Amino acid sequence: MDGEKLLYRITPADMEAGKGVGCTLCALLQDCVDGIVPKSSESAELDFVLKVRRERKESEASGPSPKTAPRLRIRPVDRPSLVTEYYLYTAPSDPAARDIITRPPLSRIDSTEAYQHTLARLDECIASHNNCPKPRETPLPTRVIDCMDPSKPRLLMTAGTLAPYLALSYVWGSNASHVTLESNIDKYLVGIDTSVIPRTIQDAITVTHKLGMRYLWVDAFCIIQNSTEDKNHELARMGQIYHDAYLTIVAASSAHGNAGILQDRPIPTHYATHPHLPYHCRDGRVGSISVFTDGIPDGRIQREPVDFRAWCFQERLLSPRKLIYATDALEYHCQTDFVSVNNSLKWGGYVKLNKLVFGLSDDEIRSRVAQWIDEDWGELQMEWVLTVSNYSSRALTQKTDKLVAFAGVAEQFNRLWHASAGRYVAGLWEKHLSRDLLWLRESSYQDWLDDPLHPRPQVYLAPSWSWASVEGRVRVQPPVLYSGDDVEVCDVLKCDVTLMDERQPYGRVTAGRLEIRAARVPIPSILWDDTSEQHYELVVPTEELRARITTALPQDGIVVGKFRARGTGEDSTSSQITVRREHMQSELLAVVDSTEFEDSLLTSVGRAFIAFDGPESGAPGRAWFVSIYQLNNENIIYTEGLIVPNAGYANNIDVENYADSKHVQIAA
Template sequence: MNDWFKVRLSYSPRNDVTPLGNNTFYISIDWGVQGAGRPLGWALRLNAFADPNDNAADFVTARALQRNVTSIEAQSQICSWIRKCSGHECCLAQRDAILPARIIEVSPTRSPSAPRLLITNGGVGKYATLSYCWGASHSSLISSSNMEEYRHHLDVATLPKTIQDAISVTRAISIPYLWVDALCILQDSDEDKTREIAMMEQIFRDSLVTLVAASSDNASRGFLQLRSGHSTAYRVPFRISPSTFGTMSIQDLDDVIYDETLEPINRRAWTLQEQLLAQRLVIYSSHTLQWRCKAGIHNLGDSLNHSAFDEELYSETLFTLSKRYPESHLSLLQWMKIIHVYTERQASLPNDKLPALAGIVKEFSSELGPCYYAGLWEYCLLWQLMWKTFLPDRYQISKPSQYRAPSWSWASIEGRIWYEHYDDTSQYTPYNCAITHVDTTLKSINSPHGEVKDASLTLRALLRKAWFYPKTKNVLWVKGSDDSADSALDRHLEKFIEEHPEDAHTLDSSHGGAA
């Protein structure tokens, strides 16, 4: 018998990886003994990139990762992305928009290096928005007491580093105005907060571009630092044709796959709607600079963008607002996907749970509205009531100390939720149940999708006698259920009695003595 082995190199271009081209390779090695049964195997995924001036550049289209996000090339690339986006049929036209009530003028004519707060009075123009993490504390917030001072002059040196960086980028790419919540919403006025939060959907949708400080968990850190690198690349000769050779660099694909769910920005509740509503994103991620619009995602310098998860699912979720479904149930499925993502995030203030989603709610109201009750739509409300906590044994689930939403709403808890079989349209069938009354009382009539003071829900349905055992983690035993359910419950109760013998008599007496 002879030992053998086989080495294969293959590539499989994917539409969800940019740039398009032959940039992901697979090396597989199989070996064994002739006639000795099933062979063994091993495989490695590789990312390839080439110098733009190399002969291999036409075949291998990805380039080296660019870690300097403040270079002249980076600024030029942002401007180029904006120009190209204006030609995308799927992207909204870039035009002057009605400016938010207050905005930062980054380079006033009278003093270009001294930004100031501008009261717009309904004026129009192009502006950028900033999506970022505040962090534990925040200095230089606008209030009623300092607004007049800020209208004359903003001392940039006293601003949080992230806002300083945003002003610098906005000025560098020749956008005259920048909107930042901390400087454009009066932080000591609940009335102003309610009014401006209600405008968030329009503010982010109409901005020319949104700057995303993805890698910074605190406004004091900034986002223009040189990105660190850790992966090792190896240069190898590459034959393009029998007489033409080039060179490409290869590295382990696992070293370059980008998991954006790990970025600090994607743990904050408010930033989900900011990114969903924005038409164009310039993302300062932890590894490079990225561009995102409806046409796709691109890295600075055309380095490989390869997401750690299903890019198609991600694009459906985060760009769902650009799609319009004629069937309402398809819009509801998209809404459920967003709730899955949203409930993983945290709000600095517990009562922000509903307001931080209000802009997205407003967008969905054309398909699912107008009736909306503390996180749930009237359309298919029975189906939406069947949310569940996601892996409660693994992920912490808690309730806020103060009332935030009714118990039948997912917004009543802290923790990730999910809808079982939410993508199975066959589940949209009539129930032996009907809603006879549902109502919510808003904290402010000016915020129809925001905080609620109380809510009520009345159902008409069939009833079954049941016993409830809190110590068995909310297991319900229903008389007359099918045999398999009864058997499973019996096994559960037997285990419960073993662990809690002192409670055995309680279980026995509750349903006729049979545990």
């Protein structure tokens, strides 16, 4: 029974025998002490304490979480530290279902049961979740699909009618042949032939109707795709469309528009192997519970097709309530809950916007943030860091949408920051520039990332000092890296961008200019043919090396040392480090940290960590390191800054124990 302890006594020999004839409890008890009880003690009795436990809810979340999901706890009495826990679940019709709230996975997600669960989640969210906004009467988007009769959908011009609507977030795919055009919009206003509607959109129409809703917004049909004027108008409102939606259907598992979302989900095969135990209920009945013996259920969040697309990020983040059609489950996400609709054992997390942006006016937000302390502002800055990192890892069909597809998110952050962050300039914030400029391009040296460096796009996306100018995941420096002893060592003199459309202050830009006054350091010639993030030792050539290099053949150069790769014995490899004439264009050289070099040829002057934003090599002699921040770490002074000009060269460099007294005005 839930919460009650049961003392169980058994010998190791009886456990082994019971396990052999299929006793579930014997198998679980043996797993708890396996390898600990010696053979000579097989006849000695062991005492176990068994308890079905569940922590109290710490929030309004109604679904199970790693803390609140019911668990079977097994503890040997004589070894109190040796505790084993298993998550439990049971069928909704079982007598134990009143105590055990978790369920097996839901396979038929187009069933009456699935829609009932979804409606129950929605009702509970709207009625009980203080962190979730209540639906408001807002004007419908310019056009919606009328789903009153799902077999005869039609496009509807709304004229600002007040009504709730659903929105769809999905991956178009490469074949999006049936969309609204200037040539067919009049026809679609009468009716849309379901045979031309992609399967995913057909399924979304079905879901809208079965949830008792009438209107659905889908970009492919609600925006005139060959009208530049209409696209610009509607794209500028995309963020607000998802923000105001009653519910957003996220076709997470669909790789393209014809994949659909309502297919039955396969039950993972390991569920068939889970053992069962009898459960004595409070009302005297005996039910059955299943024991999840596979560790933490679905603790790792699976990346779905929508998680690779940039537009889908904004659509999901700005929506207050989401119905997620995932590969293995039907999930409900809001500002409070992240659960499967039927309480199956599945949980995780997702980056989300601050709760204040939902349901509050700008004046109300301004009043709330006026009460914030430094910790609150720090959390908001960390939310920005995580948001940029997630978004930048995603792909765009039209690369020039880099800022446009993020505009709605930036606008919501601006509602929170207001004047404290200043103007939004191509992905950065005017009053945070000294830190925002120090973004890093995450490179492929992190095996889990699988995100190699890309050449800079041929088409202009943003100024080179903006993270939006490159492809691939970037890491904006979080504020927690900086302490009270760290100081800005540059002055931002001017920062401006030219917007393509003045009506879209968070959208596409055509030019940018940044002027700063800061200390400068010559960019080193890097004596290593690799553009992954590396720790380097900064060195300068001695007079002996300068003399010898003038007489060496250009193709030969002078061997100055060797770098030994990680490993021992036969697994260790070494590479010669050679200085050639072209390296001497720079006043400074850089060798990979731990390089063994000749003191008579090179003199160490400091250390550096250099990160590149593209696979191209640097151009010493034509660029400078510009100091932005000075950091004090255990009495070692570091300087962090940029390499300018930034046209495919290293983007970010931390320099230790090396400085230059010259100050210059830099324009890039």
